[in-house]
Amino acid sequence: MKSIDQVDINGKRVLIRVDFNVPLDENGNVTDDTRIKAHFPTINYCLDRNAKVVLMSHMGRPKGVRVDKLSLKPVADRLSKLMGRGITFTDDCIGEKVEAAVAAMNEGDIVLLENLRFHIGDEKNDGEFARALARLCDVYVDDAFAVSHRKAASNTAITEFVKVCAAGFLLKNEIDYFQKAMGNPERPLAAIIGGAKVSDKIGVLENLIEKVDRLVVGGGMAFTFLNALGYEIGNSLCEKEMLDKARTIMDKAKAKNVKLCLPVDCIVAEKASADAETKVCKVEEIPKDGIGLDIGPATITLFSDSLKDAKTIVWNGPMGMFEIDKFSKGTYAVASSVAASGALSIIGGGDTDSAVHRAGVSSRISYISTGGGAFLELLEGKTMPAVEALEKCGG
Ligand code: AMP
Numbered sequence: 199m200k201s202i203d204q205v206d207i208n209g210k211r212v213l214i215r216v217d218f219n220v221p222l223d224e225n226g227n228v229t230d231d232t233r234i235k236a237h238f239p240t241i242n243y244c245l246d247r248n249a250k251v252v253l254m255s256h257m258g259r260p261k262g263v264r265v266d267k268l269s270l271k272p273v274a275d276r277l278s279k280l281m282g283r284g285i286t287f288t289d290d291c292i293g294e295k296v297e298a299a300v301a302a303m304n305e306g307d308i309v310l311l312e313n314l315r316f317h318i319g320d321e322k323n324d325g326e327f328a329r330a331l332a333r334l335c336d337v338y339v340d341d342a343f344a345v346s347h348r349k350a351a352s353n354t355a356i357t358e359f360v361k362v363c364a365a366g367f368l369l370k371n372e373i374d375y376f377q378k379a380m381g382n383p384e385r386p387l388a389a390i391i392g393g394a395k396v397s398d399k400i401g402v403l404e405n406l407i408e409k410v411d412r413l414v415v416g417g418g419m420a421f422t423f424l425n426a427l428g429y430e431i432g433n434s435l436c437e438k439e440m441l442d443k444a445r446t447i448m449d450k451a452k453a454k455n456v457k458l459c460l461p462v463d464c465i466v467a468e469k470a471s472a473d474a475e476t477k478v479c480k481v482e483e484i485p486k487d488g489i490g491l492d493i494g495p496a497t498i499t500l501f502s503d504s505l506k507d508a509k510t511i512v513w514n515g516p517m518g519m520f521e522i523d524k525f526s527k528g529t530y531a532v533a534s535s536v537a538a539s540g541a542l543s544i545i546g547g548g549d550t551d552s553a554v555h556r557a558g559v560s561s562r563i564s565y566i567s568t569g570g571g572a573f574l575e576l577l578e579g580k581t582m583p584a585v586e587a588l589e590k591c592g593g
Contacts, residue, residue: 199373199588200364202240202339209305211250213335214240214366215352217342217568218255218273218310226267228276233344235280236568240341240366241308248305252334253277254291254314254352256345262318274310285310292317292330300334320351328355341366343373344569346584347576353584363591368568373585375565376576379544384509385411388541389577390501390532392417393515393549396440402514405579407450412508414459414501416493416517416528423448423460429481432466432488459504463494465518465525472522492518493528502535511536513545514574516553530557537562546573 216237221229228234237253244251258268274287286303288296291311299309311334314320319327328351332338338360340346340353346369349355357363365373379387389410391399396419406413415423418435425436426444451458462481466488467474478494479485493501505511513536517528530553536543537559545554546567554560567573572582 199585201370202243202364202366205337205362205364207244207247207249207337209248210336211252211300211334212244212337212339213252213254214339215342216253216255217344218270219257220273222272226272228272231276231280234273234277236368237341240339240368245306250303250305251308252300252311253308254311256315256320257313260313260315264316268313270310270313277310288312297333314352323349323355324351325355327351329359331356332359335360337362339364339366340584340588341368343369344572346582347572349583354587357587357591363588365588372567372569375544378542379510379512380409384542386508387510388412388414388505388508390414390513391515392517394418394435396422396437396444400443401578402574403447405577407447407454407456410456412457412459412504413451414504416461417515420461421490424481430484431490432484432486434484434490457504459501461493461497462500463496464490465492465494466490470519472524476524492525498528498531501532505535505539508539508541511539511541511543514547514550514577516549520553529553533557533559546570
């Protein structure tokens, strides 16, 4: 896969697939512009080389029809404010008018196209739609890691119609860091997996168990593992249909000499709410009416110890119901342990991202992935169609 700094973009029309799918409030104002700023290195690199920069993105899931609330116009306004310059916004992403707007661009101009998903062709990876997009550029750049696990005309089919294709810096960074962590990692390699359900992450666990030296399992999903070991877990989350899978993972860990760390104690309450009374219970003493909602202090020590000398750490998913303060301590403690380990650390997923920020350790994490679903699919060992398409195109 070529990266943007390996192709000639000087003075050219460069069409960049970005992920501007940002949260909006009910008045249509952007409430968090992190995703917009994440593309600045790529956009600024193009501007520095006098390229004509055409940006395209999706917003929400309009399913092929125009939905005014999902217009990218508010994003154009925020982008313009952030960059302190004018941005041309086109009210469609393909067609004669859009082509005319691009034809009228000067070097160093920026055009943002309207929501790609107002046309069904994008999510359908439709060739005609891709061809219409391709007419807008000399060079295609994919910088939207967060959607690279989904085939779309704007990240896959388009590579068949543009001669020069490359990865932007955000996409390249994501893939490079992930390769460093999982391709040929410095060992010991530890993975921390948390969150609600085993069923959501079974593919991840099955893939990781083949690759890691240590697997730390916390969050709601740990209770299915504990139940599979014969512990009574009260009203804690448990997926009975996943018990066999959990046993298989544990057997594999033994056979492969992977150290599997499960909670030894937890914070228990009768209900999952901020006003619930809590107590610390060993996992063998969880009461019948109790719900395990966070890892306990002994588990924090156990998990921290197993991360101390790790050289590489990947992490997805909180250790408890961390949205409620009372059940957030375990997740923050693990965040601090990851930061303190000095390992190459890569985390992904919205909850994990917000946890390291709230724990105040984000600057000591080596890389925070911008893709939730895409990051999980990489952890599952899947190939990303958009990355494959760029590799095939070869520049
Ligand atoms: P996921 O999207 O699978 O990473 O799950 C994240 C969600 O798991 C968060 O909303 C947490 O509140 C929830 N969660 C984590 N631990 C627990 C637990 N012990 N019991 C219930 N929910 C949990």
